[in-house]
Amino acid sequence: MDPYPKPLRDLISQLKRLPGVGEKTATRLALFILGDRDNLAGDLSRSLETVSDSIRLCPICFNLTDMPKCSICQDPSRDPSIICVVEEPSDVLALESAHALKGLYHVLHGLISPINGIGPEDIKLPELIERLSKNSVSEVIVATNPSVEGEGTFHYITRLIEERKLPVRISRIASGIPMGGELKYMDQVTLASALRYRRSVKEK
Amino acid sequence: MDPYPKPLRDLISQLKRLPGVGEKTATRLALFILGDRDNLAGDLSRSLETVSDSIRLCPICFNLTDMPKCSICQDPSRDPSIICVVEEPSDVLALESAHALKGLYHVLHGLISPINGIGPEDIKLPELIERLSKNSVSEVIVATNPSVEGEGTFHYITRLIEERKLPVRISRIASGIPMGGELKYMDQVTLASALRYRRSVKEK
Numbered sequence: 419m420d421p422y423p424k425p426l427r428d429l430i431s432q433l434k435r436l437p438g439v440g441e442k443t444a445t446r447l448a449l450f451i452l453g454d455r456d457n458l459a460g461d462l463s464r465s466l467e468t469v470s471d472s473i474r475l476c477p478i479c480f481n482l483t484d485m486p487k488c489s490i491c492q493d494p495s496r497d498p499s500i501i502c503v504v505e506e507p508s509d510v511l512a513l514e515s516a517h518a519l520k521g522l523y524h525v526l527h528g529l530i531s532p533i534n535g536i537g538p539e540d541i542k543l544p545e546l547i548e549r550l551s552k553n554s555v556s557e558v559i560v561a562t563n564p565s566v567e568g569e570g571t572f573h574y575i576t577r578l579i580e581e582r583k584l585p586v587r588i589s590r591i592a593s594g595i596p597m598g599g600e601l602k603y604m605d606q607v608t609l610a611s612a613l614r615y616r617r618s619v620k621e622k
Numbered sequence: 623m624d625p626y627p628k629p630l631r632d633l634i635s636q637l638k639r640l641p642g643v644g645e646k647t648a649t650r651l652a653l654f655i656l657g658d659r660d661n662l663a664g665d666l667s668r669s670l671e672t673v674s675d676s677i678r679l680c681p682i683c684f685n686l687t688d689m690p691k692c693s694i695c696q697d698p699s700r701d702p703s704i705i706c707v708v709e710e711p712s713d714v715l716a717l718e719s720a721h722a723l724k725g726l727y728h729v730l731h732g733l734i735s736p737i738n739g740i741g742p743e744d745i746k747l748p749e750l751i752e753r754l755s756k757n758s759v760s761e762v763i764v765a766t767n768p769s770v771e772g773e774g775t776f777h778y779i780t781r782l783i784e785e786r787k788l789p790v791r792i793s794r795i796a797s798g799i800p801m802g803g804e805l806k807y808m809d810q811v812t813l814a815s816a817l818r819y820r821r822s823v824k825e826k
């Protein structure tokens with residue numbers, strides 16, 4: 419016999435759908451939520467409802483937004499001729515926190531991954547090409563992760579743009595030793611990449 | 623400028639109230655919930671609402687329930703003369719999974735902890751004494767954790783019962799080496815306790 423009432427058991431099942439949450443963590447979270455005197459259950463429930471009702475994808479860059487256009491696409495101070503291509507909305511957050519991009523974004527919502535059956539049509543790649551064809555974009559910065567899928571998607575984007583002879587400069591974010599990192603702890607691929615793409619220091 | 627829309631930011635704040643969830647985990651969970659195509663947000667929201675609406679404490683043992691009495695207190699096959707005192711509802715689950723108790727429970731919802739300002743009146747201790755005074759209970763098994771607070775609460779319960787001269791046998795769950803544990807990895811207090819409370823093997 420299950421000593422937990424059904425609604426609690428249901429909540430545990432729902433929490434188990436979250437990444438990295440198993441039976442034990444879900445039970446701990448559910449009991450914590452129930453034991454919270456500041457109505458965490460109610461607040462969280464309302465918050466989830468609002469999110470699922472109001473959050474949509476921006477029709478231009480496919481970032482998350484609760485407005486007709488996302489806040490970045492709406493911003494007149496951004497340069498629309500530069501488009502930075504990323505895998506996920508969280509990558510936009512990471513790049514925005516660096517305050518280093520004055521252009522706009524394009525969120526692919528995935529990467530091409532033949533092994534997982536994800537082709538170019540399954541992510542927002544056709545939308546990227548359409549966007550590049552229609553608008554006067556001068557540079558596409560491909561900022562997918564330096565992984566097998568990220569590199570593969572980068573090469574695929576390059577090929578698509580070159581095939582269509584779009585007048586767009588393509589660039590790839592730099593790969594190398596992260597700031598504060600130590601050479602002795604880096605893997606060989608990163609070291610090889612850091613050496614290969616070394617910057618030449620020009621003297622005036 | 624925050625690149626995340628307000629409803630998403632709100633959800634992240636709510637998720638951060640969960641134990642062990644910081645900014646990064648909350649963001650990851652929120653984005654996962656949003657990206658889930660099987661309406662995890664809606665399901666989780668409904669589940670939380672149902673839980674916060676329907677789950678109450680059993681008026682007898684203070685376990686969680688969605689009925690007027692909890693499933694254990696309702697069960698006619700359980701022996702009401704044995705009461706096992708535990709700290710939290712999750713302890714009931716743990717003990718029930720062992721199928722080793724035929725009696726009922728009493729959930730204290732905390733332990734006496736002077737350092738945190740939690741006195742006997744702040745937990746369900748008065749209710750325990752009332753329950754013992756009214757009903758014909760023959761044994762109270764104190765199954766609080768073998769921690770400072772757990773031991774302190776055990777001694778306090780013992781004193782209360784003895785002061786009131788209640789005709790109740792008091793027992794404490796055994797403390798020792800867990801099954802499958804290794805002596806060399808045990809702390810000194812556990813080893814001392816295991817030796818002190820050794821069982822004598824009686825030959826017939």
